[in-house]
Amino acid sequence: MKIGIPLETASGETRVASIPEVVKKLIGKGFEVMVEAGAGARAGYPDDDYAAAGAQLTDRAGAFDVDLLLKVRRPDTADVEALRPGGLYIGLLESCGDDEILSAMLAKGMRVLGMERMPRTSRAQSMDALSSQSNIAGYRATLEAAARYGRFLPMMMTSAGSAKPARLIVLGVGVAGLQAIATARRLGADVYAYDVRPETQEQIRSLGAKPIELDLGESGAGEGGYAKELSEEAKAKQQAALSDQLAKAHIIITTALIPCRPAPVLVTEDVVKRMRPGSVIVDLAAANGGNCPLTVAGEIVERHGVTIVGLTNFPALVPADASAFYARNLANLIEIMVAPSESGPVIKDLAEDDITAAMLVKPAA
Amino acid sequence: MKIGIPLETASGETRVASIPEVVKKLIGKGFEVMVEAGAGARAGYPDDDYAAAGAQLTDRAGAFDVDLLLKVRRPDTADVEALRPGGLYIGLLESCGDDEILSAMLAKGMRVLGMERMPRTSRAQSMDALSSQSNIAGYRATLEAAARYGRFLPMMMTSAGSAKPARLIVLGVGVAGLQAIATARRLGADVYAYDVRPETQEQIRSLGAKPIELDLGESGAGEGGYAKELSEEAKAKQQAALSDQLAKAHIIITTALIPCRPAPVLVTEDVVKRMRPGSVIVDLAAANGGNCPLTVAGEIVERHGVTIVGLTNFPALVPADASAFYARNLANLIEIMVAPSESGPVIKDLAEDDITAAMLVKPAA
Numbered sequence: 268m269k270i271g272i273p274l275e276t277a278s279g280e281t282r283v284a285s286i287p288e289v290v291k292k293l294i295g296k297g298f299e300v301m302v303e304a305g306a307g308a309r310a311g312y313p314d315d316d317y318a319a320a321g322a323q324l325t326d327r328a329g330a331f332d333v334d335l336l337l338k339v340r341r342p343d344t345a346d347v348e349a350l351r352p353g354g355l356y357i358g359l360l361e362s363c364g365d366d367e368i369l370s371a372m373l374a375k376g377m378r379v380l381g382m383e384r385m386p387r388t389s390r391a392q393s394m395d396a397l398s399s400q401s402n403i404a405g406y407r408a409t410l411e412a413a414a415r416y417g418r419f420l421p422m423m424m425t426s427a428g429s430a431k432p433a434r435l436i437v438l439g440v441g442v443a444g445l446q447a448i449a450t451a452r453r454l455g456a457d458v459y460a461y462d463v464r465p466e467t468q469e470q471i472r473s474l475g476a477k478p479i480e481l482d483l484g485e486s487g488a489g490e491g492g493y494a495k496e497l498s499e500e501a502k503a504k505q506q507a508a509l510s511d512q513l514a515k516a517h518i519i520i521t522t523a524l525i526p527c528r529p530a531p532v533l534v535t536e537d538v539v540k541r542m543r544p545g546s547v548i549v550d551l552a553a554a555n556g557g558n559c560p561l562t563v564a565g566e567i568v569e570r571h572g573v574t575i576v577g578l579t580n581f582p583a584l585v586p587a588d589a590s591a592f593y594a595r596n597l598a599n600l601i602e603i604m605v606a607p608s609e610s611g612p613v614i615k616d617l618a619e620d621d622i623t624a625a626m627l628v629k630p631a632a
Numbered sequence: 633m634k635i636g637i638p639l640e641t642a643s644g645e646t647r648v649a650s651i652p653e654v655v656k657k658l659i660g661k662g663f664e665v666m667v668e669a670g671a672g673a674r675a676g677y678p679d680d681d682y683a684a685a686g687a688q689l690t691d692r693a694g695a696f697d698v699d700l701l702l703k704v705r706r707p708d709t710a711d712v713e714a715l716r717p718g719g720l721y722i723g724l725l726e727s728c729g730d731d732e733i734l735s736a737m738l739a740k741g742m743r744v745l746g747m748e749r750m751p752r753t754s755r756a757q758s759m760d761a762l763s764s765q766s767n768i769a770g771y772r773a774t775l776e777a778a779a780r781y782g783r784f785l786p787m788m789m790t791s792a793g794s795a796k797p798a799r800l801i802v803l804g805v806g807v808a809g810l811q812a813i814a815t816a817r818r819l820g821a822d823v824y825a826y827d828v829r830p831e832t833q834e835q836i837r838s839l840g841a842k843p844i845e846l847d848l849g850e851s852g853a854g855e856g857g858y859a860k861e862l863s864e865e866a867k868a869k870q871q872a873a874l875s876d877q878l879a880k881a882h883i884i885i886t887t888a889l890i891p892c893r894p895a896p897v898l899v900t901e902d903v904v905k906r907m908r909p910g911s912v913i914v915d916l917a918a919a920n921g922g923n924c925p926l927t928v929a930g931e932i933v934e935r936h937g938v939t940i941v942g943l944t945n946f947p948a949l950v951p952a953d954a955s956a957f958y959a960r961n962l963a964n965l966i967e968i969m970v971a972p973s974e975s976g977p978v979i980k981d982l983a984e985d986d987i988t989a990a991m992l993v994k995p996a997a
Contacts, residue, residue, distance in 0.1 A: 311782050311910025311937070392791040399792035410779045417676050417952035419771060421818065426757040427764040427957040453786065453818050545676025545952050572676070587782035587910050592792040
């Protein structure tokens, strides 16, 4: 059975769906692996390393003409044409509903597994790309904030006087938020965090940060560990109570995302105006409209003296580890999908396993 | 007595020679302070804050027509023309010897104090701008390296597998090197450091890093705590012994500077070729020719798969704290330079104090 690893062609993408170390393991399980030349170059994995791992280097068509295509980003129209009819596709689909690209893939008789649809169960944890990539995004978001902030993050006592630690607030305490907090604590910032789910307060404290407590009259805990959308009344209450806290922050990292919904506004223009000049906001929800209305997706802008970072692909800024984690997520998934046979690994019935059943894209009704 | 604070006009410069908090203290001592409009804006200090501190906002000519001009960067020809004849000037001169700009200032009957010439005595420590700015450069250099490195700096144990800590080597353990080490340790990197002065090994260990020990047959400890230039034989020995260590590094931060001499080559092209793709070198000696021959001053380049950062003004990337520290250095210096009188502060005889005597620029013989 042939696995294909093409070069990712989305603008700004530097990741690759598998790395030499993982390719070697797949080959050990009896797969043939076709890697498009240059696929790993931007992530720090040269062609030679794939070849040494046993992969066959090929052109783009060769990487697509396979039984199982592994991808990071959503395919484009040309990709769909190049896919082998009846094949299997695994990747992030970046799609919430009906979708021409997905329909075209299904029309080719393909089976498509969306990595975003991974169930949030403990058995699926090692395959969860949203988690692994959010972890990296949270780490990198704090570094980005620190690099764009005109002062030290840690307290500094020097012969030229002392500097107070930066006051940093993280909004949304999922995987990205927790890693942003942990990294900011490493760097010595004075860290506060807020999430609509009250059970996060203990996690915040365990990282040495302080939870911001607001009384909203309802909980924002939704299904599967994700946040749910709040009522309009609770949203207004939240915004007013948060504003005074946020205006005192020197750095805000927002990570409040609700799957397939516009991101909630948490940092208003009024808050930005009240922040000290030189403050920094990193909006990890930029691609979904942003947690701040002044955020411009894909750009870094200055508004009212505050730098607002709207970059939409933080994992691509840490491409070697982001690719390594993603590749391991895929390998762990493939592990439960295949059974050995005399002629090599064969794909099991994907509807029979909870994980693959949940991930499988079904034709629109 | 009037003090002037002009806008810094050097390309890429964001710092300012004084900040509102320090301006307020100077005014409390009886100085009048003239601040050019917009002088602190890029450092995060708006005009309103200077006005609230008691400064007079003025145009550029007004900021130069003063008894005592405070500057960060070397003046240009237009600046020298605008200076008041017979006045006093304090700033970084960025000059090692004969110099038309300095000669022109002296020809106007000015007294010029060069901040680089600050003696390295404990009494002068609170006035030492090279130290305060190097401290900031070291902090920011590690952040720059972390932001350009495609992997985590800390060890990470995740459900998608673990990541090893980055192996980071700091070359040159002065003020910048020590702060680079401290920041890399905060971020969880595995840190090694090397300096020609054996007495730095204890400092390296005290920060949780490991000293690299090489036998050169001579010590590189020079006068006043600076490094001295090694003999050709010792240099060759050093380079060969270091190369194997450096080739294993994922991040190298070089800070080896010898005042008024070209920077020594410590990271050869051969080492760069041997480093893992995606590695990062931050060369803090870029302005003096670099500790790596592939460094391009003022630029970030990729050579042999390694990112080489040759930015020459790291303190300007942390302008609020860099300006605050510089402003306090100047204020501490002014403190020992003036005596109170009924008509306000007067300048003492600058030749009588060791510190100001050492800083005073003398006409070329």
